[in-house]
Amino acid sequence: MDGIHDLGGMQGFGKISVEVDEPIFHEPWQATAFSLMFASQVVVRSHNVDEYRHSIERMNPAHYLQADYYERVLTGTASLLVEKGHLSAADLAARAGGTFPLSRPVAPAPMADLAPQLEHRFNVGDRVRVLRIAPAGHVRAPRFCRGHLGVVLHRAPKFSFPDAAAHNGLRRKEHTYHVEFAAQDLWPGEGASNDSVVVDLWDSYLEPAN
Amino acid sequence: MDGIHDLGGMQGFGKISVEVDEPIFHEPWQATAFSLMFASQVVVRSHNVDEYRHSIERMNPAHYLQADYYERVLTGTASLLVEKGHLSAADLAARAGGTFPLSRPVAPAPMADLAPQLEHRFNVGDRVRVLRIAPAGHVRAPRFCRGHLGVVLHRAPKFSFPDAAAHNGLRRKEHTYHVEFAAQDLWPGEGASNDSVVVDLWDSYLEPAN
Amino acid sequence: MKQPDIAPIEQRTQAVKDALLDKGLITGADIERFAHMPEDWKPENGAKVVARAWTDPAYRQRLLDDATAACSELGYQGPQGEYIVALEETPERHNVIVCTQCSCTAWPVLGLPPDWYKSPEYRARVVREPRRVLSEMGLQLSDDVAVRVWETSAETRYMVLPQRPPGTEHYTQDALAALVSREVLIGVAMIENPAEKDE
């Protein structure tokens, strides 16, 4: 989805502040939220990691931007536990003693119609173009590279295709590729001529380019 | 700028709720904020409307999304009054009795390098393409139509080119055009085949297409 | 925003007002004047334009040719009304207005825009999924009717000129105008059919 999570290249954000000697968790509830995220996937087996990532993407955009990272972790996890029928939203709100914001529902037709690519189609050095897709569901081709031309630097092993895994589509594994895009092509007139961005992209997201 | 204000086509937002018999203002401070916005431009002559629109675009994105419309109006106006030297940020915070969030500064190189088009280049029925520009400053070609092909439905009179007016560039007036884009082209597989979006675009933003 | 000590918006507004007054940059009269100015801008104005167009073919033509002048003829002009275009509804095409990047509206004939028009929800969604948005707002369109979404990205300000509903042949101008709401003028509602309503 073209959601608030797809932040790469969005303008208007300020300086990055690095905390010296940052602890693993700042607050005890953050460790609990992390643990509940893990346990929901590994012990409860409520959902997979792609469903989980998408549940965070489906948060109210204003909530997403102002929330702490572990608040997003908790909101996505709780949303799926409710959607999958393990917990009830009313019970969570009653226990929390107030409103418990959950993520919005999955879109009606969440997947782009992409042919599965069970065998690798590309090799190191190949020129490829990212398809101009914009499905309403989970997709891991960031918007900033769609439609752009890149060169394959590396072919990684096969991994589960996330769009399908998130949306009960045809499960499949496909190779991913480290595809290099010239910064000058992504954002004309901004980056230095020798800068580039490398995006790790599943075979299905790509087409040959010449 | 590719900022949070450029919302057209962003996914993840929920239902629209219409208030019956909505008043002009819900709260007295909203009327005051509107009035201060107007007075700052018309009486103080601190800034023009394009600078004003851009000052809202420069708000912290999280603040932008959660703020009431008139909170954005006030934040943009106050930011410009401070930037132009009429008021001081410290004085405003002291008077307000707390933090007074203001907009981020204008980007260093805010304008795309676009040739002025003092005479109209296009006529009704012409096919045009929106340039793939993404300047860091004020620009009124929404991101969703950039790079896309459309047809001119109407030529409007000349109006001040907003990028220049917002950034002390070469002031000029140019015709704008009502350009129609097929929904199916903007968002493949989503809209009905007979749906379209008409965007009002300055001559400089366009190139001829065949 | 994570900053916990943000001053309430009422106090921030008061702070700007007081600072400008104390510096003598504006007067209390300025504030009063601009705060009350929006009272003259209202959708009832646009409704009267529509009623006139329904009953006066020559006016209708003037409205479609030059809405700025036609609105001005009835006394409706001013800020955000410098170049108005009327969008003619037909049985084949429905028009709907948005401003995705801020909230531009034809103030003199539509009034200051309502909250829903200014919401991120409307601005983000209506250009991409107009039929779903309209349906959620209670406007069901046939697949045969094309939808044109008008993005207010420059200086043109739009108003929808709806079709006159059947069964209103003997309505007065005022009764006709009363059929036309702000939502009709923006294109997110259809006029209720008075004939059906009477049944």
Added chain:
Amino acid sequence: MKQPDIAPIEQRTQAVKDALLDKGLITGADIERFAHMPEDWKPENGAKVVARAWTDPAYRQRLLDDATAACSELGYQGPQGEYIVALEETPERHNVIVCTQCSCTAWPVLGLPPDWYKSPEYRARVVREPRRVLSEMGLQLSDDVAVRVWETSAETRYMVLPQRPPGTEHYTQDALAALVSREVLIGVAMIENPAEKDE
């Protein structure tokens, strides 16, 4: 969020925990186990990998050929470490890692990511204006040095293999590892030159 009555995040977290416990879907032991698991993932692990690569050319080659195996050799493996790739720094090229869409990181060798890495600021900006971001963070790069930003959009997890600074020829493995911070492993900081530091 405009809703004023949102329960504090501590209470919402507790609510999910209690609900899962009450339903018998998880145990208190599960919660303890996963809450403490991140203690084993830390940038000191990645630093040891780097120190070993600096002092053992065969290991360095194994790391560049198959970082997953080379990290595992030192005991560093597990979730978010299923396919690790080491990015070799050279005098001509600098590498920097980001995950724009969430916050993916090579947990076993970098640890859970720090707040700055998860911030919208870093995620939005570093792909588009890496030199400005790095400069703000204290890393000035010569124009001659190409910048490659690695977007963690699929299952590869990256770590930067920095250049060994001059003047460290007689350092122990531990002393070498102590030079390598989490920020160095992500590519937003350079190793301070010990030779310069001694002066």
